[in-house]
Amino acid sequence: MLNFKQILFVIPIFIFSVVSCNNSESGVGDKIQHRQYDVTQVISGISNPSVSTKKFVVVGDLQRTSFLEKIIGRESNDNERELIINEIANIDPAFMVIVGDLVFDGSSSSHWKEFDELIKPVTEKNIPIYPVLGNHDYWGSNSSALENFSERFIQFKETYWYEKSFDSLALIFLDSNIDDLTSAEWQNQKQWFETKLKQLDEDNSIIGIIVFLHHPPYTNSKVTTDEEHVKKTFVQAFERSTKTLAMITGHAHVYERFLKNGKTYIVSGGGGGPRVDLKAGVKSIHRDLLVDDPDSTAKRPFNFLVVNRSESGIEVKVMGLLKDSSKFFELEEIIIPDETIN
Numbered sequence: 001m002l003n004f005k006q007i008l009f010v011i012p013i014f015i016f017s018v019v020s021c022n023n024s025e026s027g028v029g030d031k032i033q034h035r036q037y038d039v040t041q042v043i044s045g046i047s048n049p050s051v052s053t054k055k056f057v058v059v060g061d062l063q064r065t066s067f068l069e070k071i072i073g074r075e076s077n078d079n080e081r082e083l084i085i086n087e088i089a090n091i092d093p094a095f096m097v098i099v100g101d102l103v104f105d106g107s108s109s110s111h112w113k114e115f116d117e118l119i120k121p122v123t124e125k126n127i128p129i130y131p132v133l134g135n136h137d138y139w140g141s142n143s144s145a146l147e148n149f150s151e152r153f154i155q156f157k158e159t160y161w162y163e164k165s166f167d168s169l170a171l172i173f174l175d176s177n178i179d180d181l182t183s184a185e186w187q188n189q190k191q192w193f194e195t196k197l198k199q200l201d202e203d204n205s206i207i208g209i210i211v212f213l214h215h216p217p218y219t220n221s222k223v224t225t226d227e228e229h230v231k232k233t234f235v236q237a238f239e240r241s242t243k244t245l246a247m248i249t250g251h252a253h254v255y256e257r258f259l260k261n262g263k264t265y266i267v268s269g270g271g272g273g274p275r276v277d278l279k280a281g282v283k284s285i286h287r288d289l290l291v292d293d294p295d296s297t298a299k300r301p302f303n304f305l306v307v308n309r310s311e312s313g314i315e316v317k318v319m320g321l322l323k324d325s326s327k328f329f330e331l332e333e334i335i336i337p338d339e340t341i342n
Contacts, residue, residue, distance in 0.1 A: 056166065057088050058212070059304040060099035060250025061273035063136050064114065074274035080302050080321060081118060081272030087319070087328055089121035091306060094166065096127055097173075099250035100134025100214030101273060102149075107140025112148045129153070132173050133160055134214040134250065138180045161189050163196060167309055170200045170243075174213040178229045190233050197241045208245040208313050208336075211238055216267045218260065220284045221252035223276040239263050245313050245336045248305070252276060255303040255318060255331060257289045264336050266316070270303035290332060299323075303331060313337050 062085075065076040088096060103111040122129065131153055138145050150156040160175035174193065178186055200206050215227040217235050230249075238244050239261050250269035253276050258265045277299055279285060290300075301320035308315045313336050320331035 055093050055306055055308045056095050057093045057304055057306055058097040058248055058268055059271040061101040061253050061269040062271040063101045063104040063273050065274045066104050069274055077272040083326055084271055084304055085119055086121050089125055096122060096129050097212055098131040099212050100132050101136040104136050105139045106137040106145030132212050132214055133175050133177055135177055138177055142180055168207040170206045170209045172211045176213040176215040176230050194237045197237055201242050209243045210245055211247045213249055215251050216249040218258050218265050218286050219252040219267055220279045220286055221276045222279055224252050254300050258286050268303055268305050275299040
């Protein structure tokens with residue numbers, strides 16, 4: 001039996017699928033050449049990540065395609081999900097950030113067991129994982145979903161937003177699920193975020209700040225839209241800060257990059273959830289800085305980010321993977337802040 005959240009989720013996807021099924025395009029990436037494990041032992045630590053390596057990875061929306069989504073024609077990407085996790089493990093980063101939607105149904109024990117199996121290549125190498133909560137991670141009973149989440153990430157027993165430092169970078173993790181927090185919790189998080197940014201701006205040991213959350217303030221996705229509550233609550237403070245480098249989100253199963261008021265916004269929801277088409281060309285809402293094919297509405301490659309520290313900020317390499325392929329390629333590489341931009 002579907003619960004209310006699941007019904008609300010499936011209906012618009014069904015409508016979209018019916019409307020667009022005869023107009024689907026191949027992905028823009030097709031044009032590019034180029035032992036049983038106790039998960040909680042590894043991924044529940046709350047100390048700051050190691051700086052023995054200068055790089056970390058970011059991936060979003062690892063959830064499996066649900067049975068109902070398959071019925072309405074959404075793609076299933078189990079093989080690509082495994083390839084992405086194996087590739088991340090091979091890179092052997094200092095840690096991995098997941099920008100939400102680790103599973104399809106957060107209250108489902110079986111979905112979490114499947115997630116535990118999926119990430120074994122990462123956890124078996126003792127690579128820490130720092131997540132944020134996505135909307136799917138709250139699905140079903142909130143209490144059961146949060147219990148499943150906090151069993152694996154014990155910092156969530158205390159708070160759903162937190163900070164880490166990585167050498168001279170500050171990393172802020174937020175909960176953008178406004179409908180699943182009380183108004184008091186939402187305001188407490190907003191105040192914490194604004195206070196934290198002011199403190200970090202005044203901290204001479206910090207050269208840059210990266211903010212992670214699930215819902216994107218900006219996207220050209222045909223399935224999801226700009227999240228106005230994120231703009232209202234977090235974007236203004238983010239843009240006021242003198243040290244914020246990037247806001248990295250998921251939710252839209254795609255890769256996008258925008259520059260707004262001198263700040264970088266990245267959507268990296270390409271971890272294996274069913275990908276979405278984009279509004280592009282004259283129908284696009286925002287100018288997407290990925291330059292492969294800005295007029296294409298097609299599904300983009302699966303993706304994750306490899307982030308390296310630099311003297312003045314970060315270098316981000318976007319790794320892509322085509323559907324039914326096992327070969328990763330560089331979708332783009334960017335420097336933040338880019339001193340060539342006036």
